[in-house]
Amino acid sequence: xxxxxxxxxxxxxxxxxxxxxxxxxxxxxxxxxxxxxxxxxxxxxxxxxxxxxxxxxxxxxxxxxxxxxxxxxxxxxxxxxxxxxxxxxxxxxxxxxxxxxxxxxxxxxxxxxxxxxx
Numbered sequence: 752x753x754x755x756x757x758x759x760x761x762x763x764x765x766x767x768x769x770x771x772x773x774x775x776x777x778x779x780x781x782x783x784x785x786x787x788x789x790x791x792x793x794x795x796x797x798x799x800x801x802x803x804x805x806x807x808x809x810x811x812x813x814x815x816x817x818x819x820x821x822x823x824x825x826x827x828x829x830x831x832x833x834x835x836x837x838x839x840x841x842x843x844x845x846x847x848x849x850x851x852x853x854x855x856x857x858x859x860x861x862x863x864x865x866x867x868x869x
Contacts, residue, residue: 756791756798757818759863760810764790767801770838770860774831775799812862819866825853828867832857835865 761767768790772782780794791800804810822828829846832855836842843864844856854868 754797756800758800758802759818759859759861760804761801761861762803762810763860764788764801764803766860770835770840771799771801773838774835810861812864817856817864817866819868822867822869825869828853828855828869831855831867835859 768785771792775792778794780792780799782790783793784791788803788805789800791798822831832846835857839860841858843858846853846855852868854866857865857867859865
């Protein structure tokens with residue numbers, strides 16, 4: 752078994768899409784779809800998507816949830832952390848060696864937590 756896709760809820764599709772378009776630029780993820788209530792990127796056998804909730808309720812952050820994005824080099828961790836902050840993301844842990852991995856933490860514009868590590 753392997754994870755096939757990850758979907759994060761958003762209340763601001765245009766703003767969230769711009770954030771991830773820029774954050775994922777130059778990575779293996781390429782935008783595959785972007786209409787209506789869903790935008791998705793594909794890469795390495797995994798789909799990453801943003802969705803407005805289909806039940807009409809507001810999207811909320813899943814407390815305790817985090818998405819880990821493994822990168823090829825520590826410099827990519829540093830670059831994407833800085834880029835996420837420049838795009839309006841919130842710092843949750845500056846780049847540093849933790850548990851033997853170079854990692855950094857950031858929240859996207861909707862408050863979802865991302866771990867960048869190499």
